[in-house]
Amino acid sequence: MSVPRLVGTDFGGPPGAGLLILGPSLGTSATALWGVAAEQLAEHLHVVAWDLPGHGRSPAAGFRMPDLAAGVLALVDEIAPHAPFHYAGVSVGGAVGLQLLLDAPERVPSAALVCTGAVIGRAEDWATRAATVRESGTAAVVEASVQRWFAPGFADRSPALVAALVEALRATDDESYAQACEALADFDVTAQLGRIAAPVLAVAGIDDGATPPESLERIASGVQHGRLVVLDDVGHLAPVEAPGATVNLILDQLLLRDPVYTAGMSMRRNVLGDAHVDRAIAGTTEFTADFQDLITRYAWGSIWTRDGLDRRSRSIVTLTALVARGHHEELAMHLRGARRNGLSSDEIKEVLLQTAIYCGVPDANTAFRIAAQVLADCHGSEGGR
Structure with missing residues (x-):
């Protein structure tokens, strides 16, 4: 198959900032999935989120997972030819991240893979869903998708966010959705995880039935430098359900801080352990962010490092x-x-x-x-x- 043309939504970023590419989940759009989180990330990075073929702004096309990875590289080359970029992706977008880490390791120095897997689901189930959508359209999978996407109670608490995602799903090209199902049916890089040397953050939702925490643990333990974080009260779409936690974890993964903060975070992890620190980072809110920064910068970065x-x-x-x-x-x-x-x-x-x-x-x-x-x-x- 030829390389699909992927269209990105550019959320901007500070002058000279590093490039962060955000990948989608099946049946979503860049803005519906990443909108709130991307705007926060764009305070630190040049953020571009891409749409799957036939989803959001990208034109329909035939594809498999390596084609999507090639499409991401082509999109990046339009922005900054041959430049390295950080990557974060959800579900199929996370699978594309693994493909990128295998196919172009020199381009991706760090990745956050969210609610995804080295293999996702069963091939026969993807074939059934592809057939359903080809016959009855994406409207036929709306109810099941909403149940699969969110932790219990989220849809009642955030109806507007859910409505935007449902609208994106209904607007998705049926054949492109089916193609994505078949791409996922063919995808399994479990045996190749050991080749991935870049640092990988694997983020799971405790209530995710599609890619449960053990799916992300398999990635974290399989790559050379992996780390697992499990978010409470989150299903399959962490950037929507917990945008603040997702943003904090991505920024921490990329070490986008000054040297004092970075040294403090390293010391804090050495003394307290990754699990404790990851819980603190994931639980950071706008109200507590400055306090967390103070602890890391002054207690751990200025005193414990002396x-x-x-x-x-x-x-x-x-x-x-x-x-x-x-x-x-x-x-x-x-x-x-x-x-x-x-x-x-x-x-x-x-x-x-x-x-x-x-x-x-x-x-x-x-x-x-x-x-x-x-x-x-x-x-x-x-x-x-």
Whole structure:
């Protein structure tokens, strides 16, 4: 097949910013799927979202997955010939991202793959859906698509967003939709994931039945440098259901920050672990964003990175201060961090005994209770590896 012509929606971006290409889900358009998130991303990057053939603004065409990857490269070359670009894609758009990472690794330094898989669904189910749409049009799959797209309750909370996506689905060319089904039926790069060396963020929705979290975990564990984040209360269309979390995760994946922030984020991950930090990033809102930036930049980037004390010593100081102030939630978090920084259970016991004298027995009593549970959890997870 020839390379399909893919039309992109340019959301703009700061002068000289890096290029981010956003890929679609089946039956959606660039604006309906990525609109809110793309506008936020465009504060940091030059953002272009492309439409599948026969979807949104792209003309109908025959295609398979490698053709779509070639079409994305052609679209990028119209914008910035032969330039590297970051990529984020949902569902079939995420599958195209995997194809790009395999076919043109020199062009894609980093990718965020959202609600997708190295193989998606069963070939026979895609063949059935293609036949249904060819016979009865995309209107025949609207109800099933809405059920598949969203976590429970989202459609009731956000009827306007759902209506825009349904409109995009109804407007999709029937044959192009069927072609996309057949492209997905043929797609399986599971055995090739180990070839992908670029950093890959895999984002799953906990309520996604089409590409459940284990589908994204397979990508994260299969590539050379992968990371999995699972979003609560999200189905199959994370950029619509959780635009803020999706944006924050993409920006963090691309390390689009200054050196102090980047060093702070690296230290924060080293001490607290990726899972904790990813939950914090995904939960960041417009209201809490400045506070998260302050923590990363000043606590982790300016203090924890200093050479005057090693990480073990900083953990000892931090545990003592948290016991003294009674910050029990933070204490549990930093107990886990202390273990990651190399403190043994016996050394943590000695720190807490010291706090009993200088901070007070009641405070130390509570700290020992919290530490007993945290350390038991740590020993359990270590024994399971």
